[in-house]
Amino acid sequence: MNARILSVCLLALGAANAGAQSPSDEIAKYRAMLADGNPAELVEAQGEALWSSKRGPNNVSLEQCDFGKGPGVLKGAYAELPRYFKDVDAVLDFESRLVHCMVTQQGFSRSDVVRQPYSAQGERATDLEALTAYAVAESRGYKINVPQQHAKEKAAYARGQKAFYYRGGPFDFSCASCHGADGKRIRLQDLPNLQNPAQAQKAFATWPAYRVSQGAVRTMQWRMNDCFRQQRFPDLQYGSLTSIDLITFLGVMAKGGAMDAPALKR
Structure with missing residues (x-):
């Protein structure tokens, strides 16, 4: 078992036995202990090097990519x-805009860029x-x-x-089934109520994140996409309209929160 996961389990077990604090409190302590050495910093450094490197068939960097604040x-x-981006006449999230720049500026093919968007554990x-x-x-x-x-x-x-409240799949789940009320949890994981502005702000502000359980x-x-998987829906296509729409909805609900990502998640 991953040593970090084992530590979380022991902390939670100790709290349950002692009756002093909830498992959520102990997990929060654990995250605080790791905060100064978030492994995401290594990935950030990798991204910084990629950002300024001349790459792709056109041998250019991404330093002229415009994410809404100027090149x-x-x-x-x-x-x-x-x-909304006028040059594509569409609403894009960060990742879909990044893919657009890698294709149009650096010359990569879209199929190559999105073939494996996520690393394995x-x-x-x-x-x-x-x-x-x-970038985050x-x-x-x-x-x-x-x-x-x-x-x-x-x-x-x-x-x-509409997508957030849409129910379907073998369990008749929606996003709101897990994230539409206070006090819900899966195992030791508290589930934010994304209809509550304060909870929506905290959730949106801490993604992307380093997942300790996945390294x-x-x-x-x-x-x-992982939420769709847990609802037993078909895979959500990377950069699809539905994915961007859901992120837009969550971002608007989180208005006013302060970004604090990449954060640490279980």
Whole structure:
């Protein structure tokens, strides 16, 4: 068993036996102990190197990619995504915009870029994971402010809201089945009520995150896909309209929170 997971289990067991604090309190202590040495920092460094490296058939860096703040500007950009981009006439989240730049500027084929967006447990982070970790770290402390000015931004929110409450699959689950009320949990994991602004802010602000149980940085696209997996829905296509719509809905619900990612998750 992974030593970190074993530590969490022992802490939770000790709390249950002593009756002093809840397992959630002990897990929070554990995260605090690791916070100064978050392994995501290594992935951020990997992403920083990729950001400025000349790569792809066009042998250019990503430093001219515009995430809504101007070419090459990452400070605060993640906190205002998803958003409408005039050059593609669509709402994009960070990861789908990143793929767009890798294809249009660096010359990579889309199929190659998205073939394996997520690393397997214990593997080196993929380029998409590393670049996302670096970019979100550049927005740490910035207020979440996903825009709702353009008609397509408003439409993305409306579709995302509908998807959040849509029930289906073999268990007749929706996103709201787990994230629509206070006090819900799976095993030792508290489930945020994403209808509650304070809880939505905390949840959105701490993704992407380093998952201790998997030894990897996981992105928001991964988070959406994993929720679909747990609902027993078909896989959510990387960068799909539904994934962007859901992230838009969650981002708008989290308005005003301060970004604090990459964070630590169980």
